[in-house]
Amino acid sequence: MIDKILHKGEFFSKIGAWVGGTILLATSVLITIEVILRKLFSISLGGADEISGYAMAASCSWAFAYALFKKAHIRVDVLYVKFPQAIKYFLDITSLVLFAIYMSVLSYFAFHVFLTSLNRHSTANTPLHTPLWIPQLIWTSGLIFFTLSIFLILAGTLTYFFRKDVVAAQRLSGATTLEEEIVEGTVKTDHENEEPSGGLK
Amino acid sequence: MIIGTTLGILLALLLLSIPVAATLSILGLTIGEMFSDFPVYRAIGEISWAASTDFILLAIPLFVLLGEILLRAGIAERTYIALDRWLSWLPGGLMHANIGTAALFAATSGSSVATAATITTVALPQARKYNYAESLFAGTIAAGGTLGILIPPSINLIVYGFLTNTSIPQLFLAGIVPGILLTLLFMTCVLVICLIKPGLSGGPRSASWSERMHSLKDIIPVLIIFIVVIGSIYAGWATPTESAALGVLASLGLAKYYRAVNLRFFKKVMEGTMRTTAMIMLILISANFLNFILDAIGLAEALTQFIHQLGLSPMKTLFVIIALYIVLGFFVETLSLMVITVPIVAPVMVGLGFDAVWFGVLLILLIEMALITPPVGLNLYVVQGVRRSGSISEVMIGSIPFVAMIILMIVILIIFPNLALVLSQFVV
Numbered sequence: 001m002i003d004k005i006l007h008k009g010e011f012f013s014k015i016g017a018w019v020g021g022t023i024l025l026a027t028s029v030l031i032t033i034e035v036i037l038r039k040l041f042s043i044s045l046g047g048a049d050e051i052s053g054y055a056m057a058a059s060c061s062w063a064f065a066y067a068l069f070k071k072a073h074i075r076v077d078v079l080y081v082k083f084p085q086a087i088k089y090f091l092d093i094t095s096l097v098l099f100a101i102y103m104s105v106l107s108y109f110a111f112h113v114f115l116t117s118l119n120r121h122s123t124a125n126t127p128l129h130t131p132l133w134i135p136q137l138i139w140t141s142g143l144i145f146f147t148l149s150i151f152l153i154l155a156g157t158l159t160y161f162f163r164k165d166v167v168a169a170q171r172l173s174g175a176t177t178l179e180e181e182i183v184e185g186t187v188k189t190d191h192e193n194e195e196p197s198g199g200l201k
Numbered sequence: 202m203i204i205g206t207t208l209g210i211l212l213a214l215l216l217l218s219i220p221v222a223a224t225l226s227i228l229g230l231t232i233g234e235m236f237s238d239f240p241v242y243r244a245i246g247e248i249s250w251a252a253s254t255d256f257i258l259l260a261i262p263l264f265v266l267l268g269e270i271l272l273r274a275g276i277a278e279r280t281y282i283a284l285d286r287w288l289s290w291l292p293g294g295l296m297h298a299n300i301g302t303a304a305l306f307a308a309t310s311g312s313s314v315a316t317a318a319t320i321t322t323v324a325l326p327q328a329r330k331y332n333y334a335e336s337l338f339a340g341t342i343a344a345g346g347t348l349g350i351l352i353p354p355s356i357n358l359i360v361y362g363f364l365t366n367t368s369i370p371q372l373f374l375a376g377i378v379p380g381i382l383l384t385l386l387f388m389t390c391v392l393v394i395c396l397i398k399p400g401l402s403g404g405p406r407s408a409s410w411s412e413r414m415h416s417l418k419d420i421i422p423v424l425i426i427f428i429v430v431i432g433s434i435y436a437g438w439a440t441p442t443e444s445a446a447l448g449v450l451a452s453l454g455l456a457k458y459y460r461a462v463n464l465r466f467f468k469k470v471m472e473g474t475m476r477t478t479a480m481i482m483l484i485l486i487s488a489n490f491l492n493f494i495l496d497a498i499g500l501a502e503a504l505t506q507f508i509h510q511l512g513l514s515p516m517k518t519l520f521v522i523i524a525l526y527i528v529l530g531f532f533v534e535t536l537s538l539m540v541i542t543v544p545i546v547a548p549v550m551v552g553l554g555f556d557a558v559w560f561g562v563l564l565i566l567l568i569e570m571a572l573i574t575p576p577v578g579l580n581l582y583v584v585q586g587v588r589r590s591g592s593i594s595e596v597m598i599g600s601i602p603f604v605a606m607i608i609l610m611i612v613i614l615i616i617f618p619n620l621a622l623v624l625s626q627f628v629v
Binding site for chain 1: 222258438446
């Protein structure tokens, strides 16, 4: 049961990452057009920086959960690696609880920011007069999704803990092992592509 | 009282391996409650929204994206093969290509982990084939990987600029001369070691001029991207964020030219980019909130006062700070080290009369050193992790000469501060 939900959650967060990355790429196109028009024709689209700011807030808030599933949020593990398994469990669970507290507080007040903009019909102090509640809603919902993911992973870790499934718990929420870090970091390029010229002799 | 409690909670949470982003904001919430008469925590929504939409910070995701595109398009391998043709006739052979590729490549890539891991994967089989001493060989990759945070565009310099309100264009240009100089120092170091002990290097390698000229087609594109990014900032055409956007499209064009672009490529690029971006941005959003709290409770003033009471001269304070970073660098991961210390240390140093841009470059050198000093030197472990044989201590020993070179560079920068400031004076 829990495995299924975790799997779904991770897949959903991955879609968040794909969409977020694509939005960032689109942002680059927008900014590039703005720079070229400004430099060559002295025309300004106006608002490219503002829209890109919203795009960043949206794509990042929706990617936080993905980074959590991938265990990319940095933890200092100098002492962690030296502790016995029981204490590691305790620290993993404490980490998630503190993360949950932080994100619950942030989500609550982020929602408040959104609600205030909505009620006061606040618009950005820019030529675009963007109704601020729109980007703030996307941002806030990303944060809430992240908060829910933290609780989900916490539930998963506790379940594995009571099942005494050390491996699964470690894989889900243990501090990143170097092995995992390298697998994520190393880039395997497809060599079905054109071979680099010559190769090493 | 404030200083002690803050440091105590901070160290306790960090050592208990609480995620850095959670540590910073929980610390902010706690000391805000303890030392402020106002419910300062209520501002967390507004402050996080402001940081999340900050156009300056957008440069970070875009530079990460740029690096991911280049890495996954296989540009590192191409650069490596090309630089091998140009540099490997020197005593030390392929090790110069390691350093050169790392410098060129890390100059555009956001992740020193990805760069070091990729170069190790490409280079290591060659080292074994040609009987290089693996210790020094691994050291060149670990040390080379650190160059990327000094040579612009550098995400660490953006983080420093954001946290201290220092001009990022100035910081970028200030990193160029020390960056090139340190690269040359690394290469000279390899050269001298291999002249004294030729056994550490593989056999001589040579390439014909026609091969070299042919390989230029794999070096020039990377240089063009560097020139697009840094040139547009230098010429005043683009802000760092805008130059990052130009760089993203240029690198995508290059990936397209090498026929690397397909759906799977896009998925991998997006996943890698968002994984790194989300991690960095959440830490920055938390650090930004913590800074607001520290400001509200007056920690920086308390600390500046404390330093004044010590009655140290500016130079002595500088050396204390350097010693502090060397020690912290042994244990704390580098991005965390920066976001935790910079907001507190930089104002104190500027208050003592040091230039903020110059201190930024000096700090980056210290951070580079932290990346290759045990027990927590990330690059050492990455190289060792890809090696999968031998002992980590070999990589550590192989990196020692380069730690010495970084120290030398720090000394040079203190004696000749203009090395950093000579280019940065041309932009605002």
